[in-house]
Amino acid sequence: MGHILQAKGIHKSYTMGKQTLTVLRGVEMTLSAGDFAVIVGASGSGKSTLLHILGALDKPDKGTIEFEGQRLDQMSNGRLNQFRNQNVGFVFQFYHLLDELSVLENVLLPAMIAAGPIGWLKCKKNVQNKAISLLERMGLKDRLPHKPYELSGGERQRAAIARALINDPRLLLADEPTGNLDSKTGHGILEVLNELNQQGQTILMVTHDDRIARQAGCVIKLSDGKIVS
Amino acid sequence: MIGIKLSWRYFLHRRISILAVISVALCVFIVVVVMSVMNGLVNEFKEKNHRFVGDCVIRASSLTGFPYAADFVQQLEKQSFIYAVSETVQGVGLMTRPGSSWNVGIDYVGLDPVKHSRATHFAETLGYNADHPERAFQPSYAPEMDGCILGVDLILYRRPDTGQYDSPGRPWLDRRTISSFPLNPKGGLARAGLDMVSTKTFYYSDHSHSGLVKPDGRTIYLPLEQARILSGMDTPVVRSSTLHIRFAAGVSVTDGVRQVQQLWQAYVQSCKGKPYAEMLDDVRVLTWQQDRREFIGPMEKEQLMLTFLFLMLGIVTVFIIFVVFYMIIGHKTRDLGLIKSLGMPASRVAAIFLGFAAIVGLIGTAIGMTAGCLFLWKINAMENWLYDHYGWRVWDRAIYAIDQIPNAIEWPVLVCVAAAAVAACLLGASVPSIQAARQSPVRALQVSQI
Numbered sequence: 088m089g090h091i092l093q094a095k096g097i098h099k100s101y102t103m104g105k106q107t108l109t110v111l112r113g114v115e116m117t118l119s120a121g122d123f124a125v126i127v128g129a130s131g132s133g134k135s136t137l138l139h140i141l142g143a144l145d146k147p148d149k150g151t152i153e154f155e156g157q158r159l160d161q162m163s164n165g166r167l168n169q170f171r172n173q174n175v176g177f178v179f180q181f182y183h184l185l186d187e188l189s190v191l192e193n194v195l196l197p198a199m200i201a202a203g204p205i206g207w208l209k210c211k212k213n214v215q216n217k218a219i220s221l222l223e224r225m226g227l228k229d230r231l232p233h234k235p236y237e238l239s240g241g242e243r244q245r246a247a248i249a250r251a252l253i254n255d256p257r258l259l260l261a262d263e264p265t266g267n268l269d270s271k272t273g274h275g276i277l278e279v280l281n282e283l284n285q286q287g288q289t290i291l292m293v294t295h296d297d298r299i300a301r302q303a304g305c306v307i308k309l310s311d312g313k314i315v316s
Numbered sequence: 317m318i319g320i321k322l323s324w325r326y327f328l329h330r331r332i333s334i335l336a337v338i339s340v341a342l343c344v345f346i347v348v349v350v351m352s353v354m355n356g357l358v359n360e361f362k363e364k365n366h367r368f369v370g371d372c373v374i375r376a377s378s379l380t381g382f383p384y385a386a387d388f389v390q391q392l393e394k395q396s397f398i399y400a401v402s403e404t405v406q407g408v409g410l411m412t413r414p415g416s417s418w419n420v421g422i423d424y425v426g427l428d429p430v431k432h433s434r435a436t437h438f439a440e441t442l443g444y445n446a447d448h449p450e451r452a453f454q455p456s457y458a459p460e461m462d463g464c465i466l467g468v469d470l471i472l473y474r475r476p477d478t479g480q481y482d483s484p485g486r487p488w489l490d491r492r493t494i495s496s497f498p499l500n501p502k503g504g505l506a507r508a509g510l511d512m513v514s515t516k517t518f519y520y521s522d523h524s525h526s527g528l529v530k531p532d533g534r535t536i537y538l539p540l541e542q543a544r545i546l547s548g549m550d551t552p553v554v555r556s557s558t559l560h561i562r563f564a565a566g567v568s569v570t571d572g573v574r575q576v577q578q579l580w581q582a583y584v585q586s587c588k589g590k591p592y593a594e595m596l597d598d599v600r601v602l603t604w605q606q607d608r609r610e611f612i613g614p615m616e617k618e619q620l621m622l623t624f625l626f627l628m629l630g631i632v633t634v635f636i637i638f639v640v641f642y643m644i645i646g647h648k649t650r651d652l653g654l655i656k657s658l659g660m661p662a663s664r665v666a667a668i669f670l671g672f673a674a675i676v677g678l679i680g681t682a683i684g685m686t687a688g689c690l691f692l693w694k695i696n697a698m699e700n701w702l703y704d705h706y707g708w709r710v711w712d713r714a715i716y717a718i719d720q721i722p723n724a725i726e727w728p729v730l731v732c733v734a735a736a737a738v739a740a741c742l743l744g745a746s747v748p749s750i751q752a753a754r755q756s757p758v759r760a761l762q763v764s765q766i
Contacts, residue, residue, distance in 0.1 A: 172659025183654040187325035199318040207317045
């Protein structure tokens with residue numbers, strides 16, 4: 088399978104007052120379609136920063152990122168928004184579901200953003216059916232009208248995964264998806280991710296837990312802003 | 317679609333929205349009520365002044381008046397743009413009751429009641445002869461005597477609670493003696509010695525209620541020729557104090573006055589060389605607004621000051637909305653990070669909060685408008701209730717020449733207030749919304765994870 092993501096010479100620094108903190112120092116990596124890769128490293132090693140840059144949430148100071156031939160580092164903010172919405176699904180450590188929307192509405196959110204106000208009226212029914220199907224796969228069939236604060240941690244994370252998948256993203260990025268869950272629930276989430284990967288979903292996950300990393304097909308070790316293995 | 321949904325859901329779920337809605341509603345309520353009442357008072361006052369003097373006034377700046385008015389009146393009455401003209405003689409004097417030591421300073425106005433009723437709305441002010449102004453100077457108890465029309469406050473008692481006058485329905489025998497110093501054309505006393513004062517006794521035949529404080533409280537209307545004799549304007553040349561003009565239907569005041577000015581200037585030129593023609597140079601042709609400027613001006617200034625104060629109130633509203641939205645958006649950092657990470661463009665992010673602000677503005681405006689209109693509808697009933705139970709009245713009817721508080725709702729005012737309220741909300745929320753739209757999603761998500 089071909090590469091879907093190629094990053095070369097990625098540098099990223101943050102300025103805090105008079106001090107400059109360099110987080111990434113010339114990171115290079117590739118990701119192929121169907122991979123389940125994990126980035127591991129100690130706290131402060133730059134894992135989340137790298138994930139954000141690869142997911143087009145942030146821009147590197149130096150370096151190039153190619154996603155299926157498109158140069159993300161050269162895109163405007165508007166194009167990056169569109170790219171992210173259509174090609175990348177995010178799963179966060181703290182779920183980040185909107186409490187004012189129901190579980191179903193949270194899952195529909197990326198699709199509503201993609202369709203726009205008028206387009207949504209045309210595709211609403213189809214997308215709703217797809218969202219319901221996704222939530223059924225996640226075991227949340229009975230939780231559609233519930234608000235996120237009425238769900239357990241594991242249920243919220245599964246709803247977040249369903250949201251990340253609604254636009255059929257080419258790449259699923261998970262930032263410490265089990266970090267806020269107990270081990271049993273976390274294990275359940277990992278099983279969901281594994282299942283998705285077996286169905287062909289490309290996944291890049293960040294974790295600080297080596298035990299979780301061992302379950303992935305490819306492990307990228309980050310230390311002091313560099314890939315060491 | 318998601319933008320509207322989120323705007324509405326944020327509105328429903330944030331209790332602080334209630335604070336914002338209440339502040340908008342209160343501001344709208346205050347502005348609607350006060351502006352409606354103030355506009356009503358000012359418009360009513362202006363209208364009373366307009367009806368009192370007609371459309372155009374030709375006025376001498378001196379108490380000595382001006383000559384050759386009758387010829388000019390004839391000329392004016394031939395013009396198609398003029399409906400009616402009335403001549404008056406005005407002076408100051410003392411009024412007393414025969415045999416009484418009571419004395420009061422008054423202004424007297426000599427006029428022809430029929431002509432004056434055509435040029436102004438004089439007949440409508442009369443108490444007993446509104447339909448027959450030709451009888452206004454004929455006391456019903458003694459038609460052969462010289463009658464006088466008294467300002468209503470000079471003859472009738474006004475109830476302080478209701479502002480209504482106690483009137484028996486017809487005039488009664490009441491004599492008033494008017495004393496005045498007749499003036500010659502040069503402004504000096506027309507006569508010397510014991511003869512310097514003109515005095516005449518008149519019989520109360522009617523009263524005039526114009527709704528204006530000074531005329532109602534200080535003016536007595538006399539037959540034109542009697543007033544001319546009293547003021548000394550009968551010799552050596554017949555003089556008048558003012559001409560009042562009403563224009564024909566469809567003629568604007570501005571156009572009409574312009575044409576009268578042209579006619580007057582030509583007339584003044586034609587009178588050059590006649591005795592006392594120089595007195596015509598002190599005569600001015602005025603619109604009714606210019607003639608009544610000293611009375612209308614202060615009220616218009618108060619209205620302007622009130623509008624300025626409301627502008628300040630609007631600025632305060634903008635600041636309240638700004639603070640409320642600043643707080644709301646501060647609590648929504650996490651949501652903003654998520655929405656932006658999902659690819660929502662900055663403009664749509666800003667639109668969510670501007671939509672929220674519009675909802676606050678529309679609901680607050682609707683509540684304020686409804687409450688304001690209801691309050692105005694019942695304002696007089698409420699004031700009457702307060703007076704009946706606590707003896708308290710907002711406007712003392714003995715001081716303010718109004719029968720009731722004006723409560724007419726002007727729809728253009730309501731539309732302007734509604735638009736301004738919603739605009740204030742959008743303006744107040746604009747800076748926080750733009751800041752929210754510009755926020756980095758990574759920073760927003762990281763902050764929310766602390």
